[in-house]
Amino acid sequence: MLETTLCFPLRDSDSNVGRDVLLIEKRRGLGEGWYNGPGGKCEPGETPPECAIRETREEVGLEVTALEKAGELTFLLDGDTHSVCHVFRTRSFTGEPTASDEAHPEWIAIEDVPYDRMWDDDHLWLPGVLEGRTVVGEFRFEGGEPLDEAEFVAHDLEWDVSV
Numbered sequence: 271m272l273e274t275t276l277c278f279p280l281r282d283s284d285s286n287v288g289r290d291v292l293l294i295e296k297r298r299g300l301g302e303g304w305y306n307g308p309g310g311k312c313e314p315g316e317t318p319p320e321c322a323i324r325e326t327r328e329e330v331g332l333e334v335t336a337l338e339k340a341g342e343l344t345f346l347l348d349g350d351t352h353s354v355c356h357v358f359r360t361r362s363f364t365g366e367p368t369a370s371d372e373a374h375p376e377w378i379a380i381e382d383v384p385y386d387r388m389w390d391d392d393h394l395w396l397p398g399v400l401e402g403r404t405v406v407g408e409f410r411f412e413g414g415e416p417l418d419e420a421e422f423v424a425h426d427l428e429w430d431v432s433v
């Protein structure tokens with residue numbers, strides 16, 4: 271089974287009236303051209319936290335020092351499990367976001383997250399994750415590979431559960 275990760279770095283905003291999340295505009299691979307958190311596929315023998323830390327370093331140059339698990343999302347394509355995505359938040363990191371071949375990073379105020387330029391399922395679970403909640407979700411897509419060209423058709427969500 272394909273395991274993947276997403277990592278959402280958070281900071282207090284410059285104006286101190288809210289919070290920002292670091293999103294990337296993805297430059298290649300699944301979801302190219304859309305906004306997302308840094309993340310990617312787990313390598314053989316790698317745990318999800320190790321993957322989230324490595325992908326965040328490779329994609330945007332931040333060194334994450336602690337993670338909080340925020341969710342576990344199962345994506346189904348035509349009835350079969352396509353991937354399970356482990357979602358993390360972090361406020362513990364060093365460095366400044368830097369663009370890479372894979373990702374263009376951008377601090378965005380939480381109320382301005384561009385859900386119209388993200389995966390169709392994200393508006394259902396990401397707002398709660400950015401508020402500090404935990405979520406377990408299942409999202410069904412239909413139409414064949416690749417997943418980012420399939421149609422999002424249904425979902426189930428459970429909030430504030432152990433992840």
Ligand SMILES: COc1nc(N)nc2c1ncn2[C@H]1C[C@H](O)[C@@H](COP(=O)(O)OP(=O)(O)OP(=O)(O)O)O1
Binds near residue numbers: 312391
């Ligand atoms: C279906 O809904 C999804 N929503 C969100 N927000 N993110 C998703 C969704 N489906 C997949 N993803 C994320 C999970 C991973 O972070 C990436 C996987 O992308 P990719 O296959 O390009 O993985 P990489 O390891 O970065 O690719 P390389 O093999 O090029 O290193 O998408």
